[in-house]
């Protein structure tokens with residue numbers, strides 16, 4: 001599979017819920033998530049981000065996050081990893097849904113990114 | 123309390139997670155949510171929307187949704203109710219967070235809406 | 245052409261049967277360009293309609309449509325819930341005074357457009373409802389025409405609903421909501437025949 | 439002025455103590471313009487640093503900073519995690535060659551700016567780090583100055599971090615990350631004194 005999706009949220013429930021939601025529209029896409037701190041409280045965890053990215057089955061990763069510290073942890077991870085991770089500064093739920101829908105029909109990255117541009121808010 | 127926040131999502135987990143996340147920044151704001159169908163599957167429920175709005179303690183409601191059918195159910199509810207419900211076509215998580223933060227410090231609606239305008243994506 | 249309670253009841257009964265029979269067809273269509281649940285959603289609505297009608301037989305067409313609307317609104321769970329729900333709710337209100345079928349359908353169509361902020365050519369159920377309503381008005385709606393309206397959605401690019409996320413790639417597939425609407429109008433034609 | 443392992447160890451020990459002592463102060467500052475967890479976050483980091491240092495005594499300043507960085511990155515859980523974490527990680531890399539304290543702090547400051555895409559006057563910890571780094575370079579950093587830098591954040595309007603959601607209303611409150619950074623530099627001054 002070309003693209004996998006990784007969801008990062010401060011809330012474990014949001015992260016899991018986004019996976020549930022977008023899986024319906026993209027049943028064949030690998031979707032992994034990192035939600036909350038190591039103790040599953042509101043926050044973010046570099047370790048969870050790492051695990052979510054490593055367990056994802058996509059050749060390249062499309063990553064979506066909610067607030068600033070998820071973004072910073074993601075960028076920190078991107079500096080450390082050899083995986084190809086694309087980070088999008090778009091609305092979390094809506095952006096992940098859009099990307100999943102398009103990845104499901106094997107749309108090229110260019111098309112996915114054109115659609116995501118409309119959701120840029122960060 | 124002047125403004126309460128209602129979160130509508132196709133996913134019960136997203137709805138609850140958004141409440142968890144924004145409660146941290148807005149501990150004194152009434153935040154209620156409607157997630158998923160009556161059977162807690164992915165979808166939306168007019169009845170849950172009604173309950174969430176009726177149980178909210180705000181004098182006026184600021185409502186945030188994820189996808190089209192939540193929006194349509196919300197609009198349907200708005201046609202039926204006497205409550206004042208403001209619906210925002212913005213990024214769900216980010217919009218609700220922004221509104222909650224500002225409502226917490228009792229910012230006027232005008233200010234809240236100016237901030238939300240930057241998150242318009244629907 | 246006017247519609248009476250007997251005809252309207254038959255219409256809804258036939259529609260409900262078709263929805264239950266074609267649950268998987270509708271799901272498959274929705275899998276291609278949506279989230280794969282349109283059949284499940286409408287089937288849930290169908291069962292709720294049956295149950296509500298079994299509980300209390302409506303006294304007139306307006307009450308029948310209201311029962312249908314409430315069952316759909318409460319139970320469908322997808323976008324088609326508020327859409328079909330608004331159509332039947334608006335038709336129910338109108339049916340208090342109005343008995344002309346074409347007028348009622350046209351009012352239902354307007355309800356869907358209002359609720360969905362949509363119009364023809366967006367690859368939605370409107371692409372069956374609106375031409376069907378027009379054909380009814382000119383007295384020449386046939387099952388063939390309904391199929392034609394449905395098939396026309398195939399080459400459209402969706403600009404509303406979930407399929408719109410696919411943009412150009414939504415081409416080449418029938419719209420699931422147009423398929424369920426085709427069942428609705430086929431059922432109507434059969435009910436009005438005899 | 440250069441920094442050696444003994445001084446650096448003392449610095450971190452003092453910082454960790456201050457974080458633990460002032461957990462609720464930091465939480466209160468963050469409650470006013472954030473989500474109320476900066477004290478809890480930094481306290482978690484402090485405990486992780488202590489634990490990591492107890493497990494394995496670092497051989498040099500670079501290793502010490504690396505241990506601090508990893509503990510913070512792994513345990514803090516808020517924005518301050520990657521921010522302080524990047525500062526100490528970058529200082530750790532630089533400390534392999536560099537012993538000049540002002541240079542190291544300046545490198546840490548650059549790390550925070552890179553990670554946070556931020557600069558001075560955005561009402562963040564940068565507003566303590568950057569002037570402190572400059573004062574160190576000119577050899578005149580004092581505890582009074584640190585307090586002054588911290589107090590300057592009070593009238594700033596936040597344009598980064600959670601407080602930026604409050605826009606104008608973020609005025610009139612100290613930035614919590616600047617307060618924890620003030621503890622960091624106060625600890626540093628004490629450690630370097632003797």
Ligand SMILES: Nc1ncnc2c1ncn2[C@@H]1O[C@H](COP(=O)(O)OP(=O)(O)O)[C@@H](O)[C@H]1O
Pocket residue numbers: 190191274278279281282285286321322323324325327356359360361362367368369370404405406419420421422
């Ligand atoms: N804005 C809209 N206006 C009109 N019809 C719409 C709109 N959005 C969706 N639809 C119709 O609803 C159908 C999908 O219904 P369904 O699958 O039950 O809901 P969901 O998309 O929430 O899963 C589409 O095939 C389309 O015909």
Ligand SMILES: Nc1ncnc2c1ncn2[C@@H]1O[C@H](COP(=O)(O)OP(=O)(O)O)[C@@H](O)[C@H]1O
Pocket residue numbers: 068069468472473475476479480515516517518519521550553554555556561562563564598599600613614615616
């Ligand atoms: N982009 C940024 N650049 C620099 N510092 C920042 C940035 N975002 C936040 N901060 C700092 O982090 C502090 C908040 O840390 P903390 O409360 O632990 O994290 P969170 O905001 O995720 O809850 C702020 O007071 C500010 O000093």
Ligand SMILES: [Mg+2]
Pocket residue numbers: 274278279280281282322
């Ligand atoms: Mg569907």
Ligand SMILES: [Mg+2]
Pocket residue numbers: 164165279281321322323
């Ligand atoms: Mg659905």
Ligand SMILES: [Mg+2]
Pocket residue numbers: 468472473474475476516
């Ligand atoms: Mg905080």
Ligand SMILES: [Mg+2]
Pocket residue numbers: 042043473475515516517
């Ligand atoms: Mg936090």
